[in-house]
Amino acid sequence: MSEVEVLVxxxxxxxxxxxxxxxxxxFVETFRCRVSAWDPDNGLRTYAKVGGAxxxxxxxxxxxxxxxxxxSAGGWRSP
Numbered sequence: 688m689s690e691v692e693v694l695v696x697x698x699x700x701x702x703x704x705x706x707x708x709x710x711x712x713x714f715v716e717t718f719r720c721r722v723s724a725w726d727p728d729n730g731l732r733t734y735a736k737v738g739g740a741x742x743x744x745x746x747x748x749x750x751x752x753x754x755x756x757x758x759s760a761g762g763w764r765s766p
Contacts, residue, residue: 695731698723700760703743705751713751715741720765722751739765 699718707713711726717740724734734751740763743754758765 695725702741703745703754705744705746707746707751713744713746715744715753717741717760718763722753 699716701714701716701723704712704714707724709726711724711734713722713724713734715721715737716723720738720741721736722734722741722744723731725731735753737753737755739755739758740760741753742756742760745752
């Protein structure tokens with residue numbers, strides 16, 4: 688049986704992960720209105736504050752593309 692290693696706790700509804708060309712894992716945090724990045728050397732960092740309710744992201748050649756689904760998710764509303 689494999690052991691599970693927890694890398695980050697307390698995320699705000701993480702969704703839509705992808706890898707950047709430098710090896711960082713990038714993903715949205717819907718309830719924090721941001722795109723976050725994680726790597727083993729620096730841990731969790733804010734990549735971009737996007738507002739609203741980001742739902743997924745995709746790394747492109749010229750940056751990170753983010754989908755939005757307005758300003759709410761279920762009963763939650765963005766500030």
